[in-house]
Amino acid sequence: MAHVDQYGIACAYIRGGTSKALFFYEKDLPAPGPLRDTVFKRLMGTPDAYQIDGMGGATTHTSKIALISPSSREDVDVDFTFVQVLPNEDKVSYHGNCGNISSAVGPFALDEGLVKIVRKGYSADESLTAREVRIYNTNTKSILISHVVIDPTTGFSLATGGASIAGVPGTGSPILMEYSNTVGGHVGRGLLPSGNVIDHITMGGKVIEISVCDVGNYSIFARAEDVGLTGSETASRITSDSKLLALLRELRGKGAQLIGKCTDWELVDEQCPGLPFLILVASPSSEEVDLNARVIFANRCHDTMPGTGAICVAAASRVEGSIVWKQLSDCSKASNVLRIGHPAGTMPVFVKRSSEEARRKGKEFETLSFERTSRRIMTGTVFVPKQIWAGPAQA
Numbered sequence: 001m002a003h004v005d006q007y008g009i010a011c012a013y014i015r016g017g018t019s020k021a022l023f024f025y026e027k028d029l030p031a032p033g034p035l036r037d038t039v040f041k042r043l044m045g046t047p048d049a050y051q052i053d054g055m056g057g058a059t060t061h062t063s064k065i066a067l068i069s070p071s072s073r074e075d076v077d078v079d080f081t082f083v084q085v086l087p088n089e090d091k092v093s094y095h096g097n098c099g100n101i102s103s104a105v106g107p108f109a110l111d112e113g114l115v116k117i118v119r120k121g122y123s124a125d126e127s128l129t130a131r132e133v134r135i136y137n138t139n140t141k142s143i144l145i146s147h148v149v150i151d152p153t154t155g156f157s158l159a160t161g162g163a164s165i166a167g168v169p170g171t172g173s174p175i176l177m178e179y180s181n182t183v184g185g186h187v188g189r190g191l192l193p194s195g196n197v198i199d200h201i202t203m204g205g206k207v208i209e210i211s212v213c214d215v216g217n218y219s220i221f222a223r224a225e226d227v228g229l230t231g232s233e234t235a236s237r238i239t240s241d242s243k244l245l246a247l248l249r250e251l252r253g254k255g256a257q258l259i260g261k262c263t264d265w266e267l268v269d270e271q272c273p274g275l276p277f278l279i280l281v282a283s284p285s286s287e288e289v290d291l292n293a294r295v296i297f298a299n300r301c302h303d304t305m306p307g308t309g310a311i312c313v314a315a316a317s318r319v320e321g322s323i324v325w326k327q328l329s330d331c332s333k334a335s336n337v338l339r340i341g342h343p344a345g346t347m348p349v350f351v352k353r354s355s356e357e358a359r360r361k362g363k364e365f366e367t368l369s370f371e372r373t374s375r376r377i378m379t380g381t382v383f384v385p386k387q388i389w390a391g392p393a394q395a
Helices: 036-042 099-111 235-239 242-258 267-272 307-316 330-334 355-359
Strands: 006-017 017-025 064-069 077-085 128-135 143-150 176-178 199-203 206-215 217-223 275-283 293-295 337-342 347-355 365-372 373-385
Touching: 006 143, 006 293, 017 099, 036 064, 036 077, 036 373, 064 099, 077 099, 099 128, 099 176, 099 206, 099 307, 099 365, 099 373, 176 242, 199 242, 206 242, 206 307, 217 242, 217 307, 217 373, 235 242, 235 293, 242 267, 242 275, 242 293, 307 337, 307 347
Parallel strands: 017 064, 077 128, 217 275, 293 337
Antiparallel strands: 006 017, 006 373, 064 077, 128 143, 143 176, 176 365, 199 206, 206 217, 275 293, 337 347, 347 365
């Protein structure tokens, strides 16, 4: 079928964890720069809160793009660039990574024939066959390891299975994502980019304690009670409070300014779109979780728990004296699984700190991993008006 005024781009539409994204081969897109960003915004229907004329789902966790290419790096299968397209703002962000979408990269790479080296993967269920996929995330310059359950006859990934995650109906095939190699990946100054376990922010004459941690995506942690919350609020309750959001924006901005990511806290949305996360934590409200957490992203409360946010929570929970560590019981501190309560349920993260000797050699954690599921929803062609982009030959 001819499309005289639109240009088609091959893509896949995939759910990874509690997010969805358009997956593209990077070679099929404009070179990095303003044209590429314009194409992405047009494909998603941004800026429009409803994204009615694009593929975006009107939320930050359904307005995402994954760029994939074979990797030339040693012992790495694919390079992956994460792109966040904000629904109602004229912005495209390459800051940081998405843990949920990362979980869909391994299955995509296997099913597209991009994994040339056969490595045995890990599965807690010994009856399942898993393949290891090594992913280089260009946003954080870190290697992620994905353990994907496959059909042993064909080698293709399996979408169906018995694993369930909060925020996604039904069950799917488990994918274990290992993030222990991502320490310091964003700021480049190690686990604690400020150099301190606790820092202090002054707001309206009040001093608020924060911890800044850089694992998965760098995040600022504060106690929910210090901003007038319990930590058990729904996402809509927080997002609907404009006065509270202004306060949280100031807290995020001053935390970002503290570590040199923005020159003035009032410019945080321009200079640091999306990241750092601001994560509000509180002691558990039930025996089913070890602590409650609410993630503030793009000046709204996230409906679930970003995978990279969960990784950063888990990492901070093992730093003695941090804001997260102080919310935990002795039993929770001793466990190798941290159960994080979020607006849609509970997310467990496997976490084990390395020995002091290993940490001196640069290995902060033995494991930082979580389980997700993924499903390819569609493979096809998505269109952009030729007045925006007429394809590689005309770019």
